[in-house]
Amino acid sequence: MDMISIFKIRVFLILIIFLSLFSLAFYFVKNFTQREINLKFKDINIKSDLKLQKVHVIEKKRDRKEWELEADSTEMFNKENITILKNVRLKFFPENREEITVVGKKGKFNNNTKNMEIYGNVVVSSNDGYSLKTNSLRFTSSTKVVETDDPVEISKDGLSIIGKGLFSQLDKQKLEIKRDVKAILHHLN
Secondary structure, eight states: OOHHHHHHHHHHHHHHHHHHHHHHHHHHHHHHHHHHHHHHHHHHTOOSSEEEEEEEEEEEETTEEEEEEEEEEEEEETTTTEEEEEEEEEEEOOTTSOOEEEEEEEEEEETTTOOEEEEEEEEEEETTSOEEEEEEEEEETTTTEEEEEEEEEEEETTEEEEEEEEEEETTTTEEEEEEEEEEEEOOOO
C-alpha cells in the first residue's frame, strides 16, 4: 500500500470514530436532559396543570359585582375544567340585600359553569347577623341556588334552627331547610 492510501484509510477511520463519538455524546446529552426534566417534575409531584397561591377572583355582570372568591391556594385541572381551592372565602352580592360570606376548608370550582362546592366546616354569615353552619354547600351560578344535603344550623340572636338539607335562592331571598327541622331558643341574659 502506498502512503496516500494509508493516509486516506486513517482519515476515514478517524472520521468514523469522531462521528461515532459525536453521535454517542449527542445521544447521552439528549437522554440525560430528558431524564433530568422528568425527575424534576416527579420530585414536585405535579398532578394539576397549574398551582397558584393567594387567589382573588371577582365575577361581574353588567358592571355589578356578583361574587368574589379568595383562596390560600388553588390547583387547576384543565382537562376536567375544575379548580380545587384550599381555605376558601366566598362573598355573594345579591341585589337589594346585604352581602353573604361563605368560608370553608376546601372548594371545587367548575371553570366553565362557574358552579362551586365548598366543604369542611362551612360557615355562612351575613351582615345582618345570621349565620349558617354545615359540612358542605353547592352553588349553581346560573340559577343562584345554594344547597346541601348535610345537617345545617342557622342562628341569630339566641335562636337556632337545625335540620337536614338546605335549598336557597339568593336573588329571591328564599331559604328552605328540607327535613327534621327543630327550633331552639337559647336563654338570653
